[in-house]
Amino acid sequence: MKISLLSNRSSFLSFGLALSFAFAPLAKAEDLTIAAAASLQDALADMKADLERELPGTTVRVTAGASGTLQQQIAQGAPIDIFLSAANRPIEELEKLKQLSPGSAKQFLAGELVLIAPKASRLKSLNELNSASVKRVAIGEPRSVPAGDYALQALTSLKLETALTPKFLYAKDVRQVLSYVERGEVEAGFVYKSDLESVAGKSVRLVETLPASSHKPIRYTMAVVAASKKQESAKKILNYFESQKAAVIWTKFGFNPLTEKSASVEKEKSSAPK
Numbered sequence: 001m002k003i004s005l006l007s008n009r010s011s012f013l014s015f016g017l018a019l020s021f022a023f024a025p026l027a028k029a030e031d032l033t034i035a036a037a038a039s040l041q042d043a044l045a046d047m048k049a050d051l052e053r054e055l056p057g058t059t060v061r062v063t064a065g066a067s068g069t070l071q072q073q074i075a076q077g078a079p080i081d082i083f084l085s086a087a088n089r090p091i092e093e094l095e096k097l098k099q100l101s102p103g104s105a106k107q108f109l110a111g112e113l114v115l116i117a118p119k120a121s122r123l124k125s126l127n128e129l130n131s132a133s134v135k136r137v138a139i140g141e142p143r144s145v146p147a148g149d150y151a152l153q154a155l156t157s158l159k160l161e162t163a164l165t166p167k168f169l170y171a172k173d174v175r176q177v178l179s180y181v182e183r184g185e186v187e188a189g190f191v192y193k194s195d196l197e198s199v200a201g202k203s204v205r206l207v208e209t210l211p212a213s214s215h216k217p218i219r220y221t222m223a224v225v226a227a228s229k230k231q232e233s234a235k236k237i238l239n240y241f242e243s244q245k246a247a248v249i250w251t252k253f254g255f256n257p258l259t260e261k262s263a264s265v266e267k268e269k270s271s272a273p274k
Contacts, residue, residue, distance in 0.1 A: 030055075030057060030058045030059070030230065030233070031058070031059050031060075031061055032055065032058050032059070032060050032061070032081050032082070032230055032233055032234065032237065033060075033061045033062075033063060033079060033080050033081050033082070034060065034061070034062045034063070034080075034081065034082045034083075034084060034237070035062075035063050035064075035065075035070040035073065035074065035078070035080045035082070035083050035084070036062055036063070036064050036070075036083075036084040037064070037065075037066075037067045037070075037084055037085055037086035037146070037174075037220065038064045038065055038066065038173040038174050038175045039086060039111070039147070039174050039175070039191075039192050039194055039195055040064065040084055040086075040220070041062065041064040041175075042197065042198050042253055043194075043249055043250055043252075043253040043255065044062050044064075045062070046249050046252070046253070047246060047249050048060055048062075050240070050245065050246075050249075051237060051240065054236055054237065054240050055233050055236060055237070058233060060237075063080070064173075064175075065172075065173055066140065066141070066144045066145045066146075066172060066173040066174075067085040067086045067087055067090045067144070067145070067146050068089075068090055068143060068144030068145065068146075069144050069172075069173075070083065070085070070090070071083075071085070071090035071091075071093055071094060074094060074099060074225055075093075075094065075097060075099060077227070080225050080228070081224065081225055081228040081230050081233070081234045082222065082223070082224055082225065082228075082234050082237060082238065083100070083222065083223050083224075083225055084220060084221075084222045084241075085146070085220065085221050085222075085223075086111070086146040086147065086174075086192075086218070086220055087146035087149065087150075087216075087218075087219070087221070088107075088219060088221055089146075089149075090146075091105050091221045091223055094223070098226065099225065099226050099227065100223045100224065100225060100226055101223070101224040101225070101226050101228075101231060101234075102226075104222075104223045104224040104234075104235070104238065105221055105222070105223040106221065106222055106223070106238065106242075107219045107220065107221050107258055108220060108221070108222055108241055108242055108257065108258055109219070109220035109250055109255045109256065109257060109258060110217065110218060110219055110220070110255070110256040110257075110258055111192045111193065111194055111218040111219075111220065111254075111255060111256065112192065112193040112194075112209055112210075112212070112218065112256075113147065113150050113151060113154060113190060113191075113192060113193070113209070113210045113215060113218060114190070114191060114192070114193045114196070114206055114207070114208065114209050114210065115129075115188055115189075115190060115206075115207040115208045115209075115210065116178070116181050116188065116189055116190075116191055116196070116204045116205060116206055116207060117181065117187060117188045117189075117204065117205050117207050118181055118182070118184045118187075118204060118205065119203060119204060119205050120184075121187065121188070121205060121207075123187065123188055123207050124207065125207065125208055126158070126160070126207070126208050126210070127160075129160065129164055129167070129187075129188060130160070130163050130164070133187070134167065134187040134188060135167065135186075135187060136167055136168075136169045136185070136186040136187060137164055137167045137168055137169065137186060137187065137188050137189060137190075138168075138169045138170075138171055138176075138177040138180040138181060138185075138186040138188070138189030138190070139151050139152070139168050139169070139170060139171065139177065139189065139190050140170070140171050140172075140173060140174050140176075140177055140190070141170045141171065141172065144172075145171065145172070145173055145174060146218075147174040147177070147190060147191060147192055148170070148171070148174075148177075148190070150190075150215045150216065150218060151190035151210075151215075153214065153215035153216060154190075154210045154211070154214035154215040157213075157214040157215065158211075158214055169185075169186055171189075174191050174192060174195060175195070175198075175200070177189040177190065177191050178191050178195050178198070178200050178201060178204065179200060181204050182200045182203045182204050188207065190210075192218070192254070193206075193209065193254050194253055194254030194255050195254075196254060197252070197253045197254040219258075220255070222238055222241060224238065242257075
């Protein structure tokens with residue numbers, strides 16, 4: 001009889017253990033969120049599989065928008081692990097607030113600013129924006145969109161800002177500028193050369209590349225958000241962004257990977273045109 005009781009108890013324990021495993025919560029895949037300048041979204045979509053191979057079991061999510069808007073979201077505590085900005089200023093502002101991991105900010109890409117027009121447009125140069133036939137010019141909101149800020153710097157340097165300001169149609173990010181031009185809602189717009197590699201970019205015409213000397217150097221900067229609980233994973237992604245494998249993708253989408261692996265944000269602070 002004892003043996004029978006022991007046998008039943010053993011079976012009961014085994015059954016209970018099996019149940020505990022059956023009802024144990026399944027392990028959740030970790031999420032890592034990248035907040036990226038709108039101009040980077042196509043390249044990041046292309047490298048998503050590679051990024052997730054770098055971090056097995058992790059789902060990489062990208063939220064894209066104007067760098068200034070993303071900066072504000074991070075400052076307000078949005079759950080973001082990595083910030084990729086199209087300019088230094090948003091990075092510097094977050095560093096002042098101690099909201100980026102110390103020493104994590106690095107410049108990793110360079111870009112070019114271009115003037116575009118609808119496919120059917122006969123616009124040939126920047127100076128023609130002064131003509132009466134040009135009614136509206138799309139530009140990113142300079143306070144939050146780095147491409148708009150660069151464009152405003154260039155137009156000021158080239159003595160065109162005063163004449164063109166009444167024609168500006170402000171956009172929430174550089175991809176909205178591209179959309180306005182693609183749909184023919186404006187006669188011209190300012191975007192990055194890399195935006196021409198997007199699907200919408202194939203439907204517009206490159207008019208002119210703005211002189212590099214007319215605006216601050218276009219530098220994309222990446223950093224790890226201090227509040228992120230995935231510091232090591234985020235650092236691995238930043239290292240990937242500087243790899244040769246990533247460089248092939250960045251180049252494919254019209255960006256210029258920087259050759260100095262650890263280019264400091266500080267180098268650009270004193271390089272603005274006077």
